[in-house]
Amino acid sequence: MSATRSTAPGATRTCPHCRATVLERAVKCPQCQKHLRFDPNANTKTVETVSPFRVEGTIQPPDGETWEYNLLVVVRNAKGEEVARQLVEVGALPPGEQRTFALAVEVLPSSRR
Numbered sequence: 001m002s003a004t005r006s007t008a009p010g011a012t013r014t015c016p017h018c019r020a021t022v023l024e025r026a027v028k029c030p031q032c033q034k035h036l037r038f039d040p041n042a043n044t045k046t047v048e049t050v051s052p053f054r055v056e057g058t059i060q061p062p063d064g065e066t067w068e069y070n071l072l073v074v075v076r077n078a079k080g081e082e083v084a085r086q087l088v089e090v091g092a093l094p095p096g097e098q099r100t101f102a103l104a105v106e107v108l109p110s111s112r113r
């Protein structure tokens with residue numbers, strides 16, 4: 001959260017636009033998609049994100065049924081211990097409606113010095 005440019009892996013800061021917690025090195029906020037840095041060095045230091053994991057699926061209740069749903073994201077470490085759990089959204093799907101959910105993990109490759 002400091003103004004230093006040499007950041008430790010996993011260091012975070014708050015997006016000034018939407019208040020989401022984002023990686024210190026991020027150039028663009030993954031939540032609101034707005035640019036986070038406007039300094040002249042940003043272009044030369046631009047960090048490309050890659051997405052090694054992405055899934056997408058659609059659900060639709062059977063005819064005549066209404067479903068309520070919880071969109072829950074759980075992150076576990078190598079030991080299977082939860083390191084994060086976030087209820088993203090709850091909602092209802094009346095007959096004939098559907099929702100598509102997409103989950104992407106974006107990574108910023110480590111910086112070489």
Ligand SMILES: [Zn+2]
Nearest residue numbers: 015018029032
């Ligand atoms: Zn944002």
